[in-house]
Amino acid sequence: MNNRVVNALAAASLSALLVAAFGGMAGAADPTDLVKERQQTMKKLGGGMGAVAKFVKNEGGTLDDAAKGAEAVLAVAKLDAKAVFVPGTAVGVGESAAKPELWQSWSVAEERWKAMQPAAVKLGEAIKGGDRAQIAQALGATSKTCGTCHEDFRVKKQ
Numbered sequence: 656m657n658n659r660v661v662n663a664l665a666a667a668s669l670s671a672l673l674v675a676a677f678g679g680m681a682g683a684a685d686p687t688d689l690v691k692e693r694q695q696t697m698k699k700l701g702g703g704m705g706a707v708a709k710f711v712k713n714e715g716g717t718l719d720d721a722a723k724g725a726e727a728v729l730a731v732a733k734l735d736a737k738a739v740f741v742p743g744t745a746v747g748v749g750e751s752a753a754k755p756e757l758w759q760s761w762s763v764a765e766e767r768w769k770a771m772q773p774a775a776v777k778l779g780e781a782i783k784g785g786d787r788a789q790i791a792q793a794l795g796a797t798s799k800t801c802g803t804c805h806e807d808f809r810v811k812k813q
């Protein structure tokens with residue numbers, strides 16, 4: 656191969672690399688998509704809590720469903736708050752209902768996010784124990800960790 660061909664090939668593969676890199680970055684950094692992703696993440700929390708509530712209220716949910724629900728809550732609680740609440744995704748971006756105060760009071764918000772973890776662990780333990788009253792109590796405590804954050808950092812729906 657002569658030098659010109661080698662250079663042309665190198666330039667072509669470099670530009671392909673750049674397209675791949677920037678294309679991927681643009682996809683991940685679209686704030687509207689990040690809001691949608693966060694809302695999906697939150698829905699997982701809601702679904703998990705709902706599964707436990709269905710058992711507690713004796714509405715057809717099995718103990719096994721409740722255990723899976725608590726596991727889902729714990730899995731989300733373990734996510735890094737920074738990845739869930741990416742800066743630049745406050746109310747005004749897409750359908751975001753996240754108040755700007757969430758980022759202004761970041762350490763508080765992060766603490767509230769982390770508070771879900773021990774609550775979800777206790778919820779899982781209560782479910783293993785199988786006692787409905789204890790599960791109900793642990794569910795209430797977990798739900799409080801959601802409510803405390805929503806109270807301060809989530810725009811109320813009209």
Ligand code: HEC
Nearest residue numbers: 693694697700701704751752753764767768801804808809
């Ligand atoms: C650190 C704060 C924080 C914690 C903790 C938290 N949330 Fe949220 N949640 C928010 C914010 C902020 C929004 C608004 C997100 C948006 O619109 O982008 C939200 C939105 C939601 C939504 C609506 C999602 C949608 O479709 O628009 C649900 C459901 C929800 N949260 C459930 C929960 C449950 C259940 C828990 C507890 C197990 C929980 N959240 C814990 C901050 C929190």
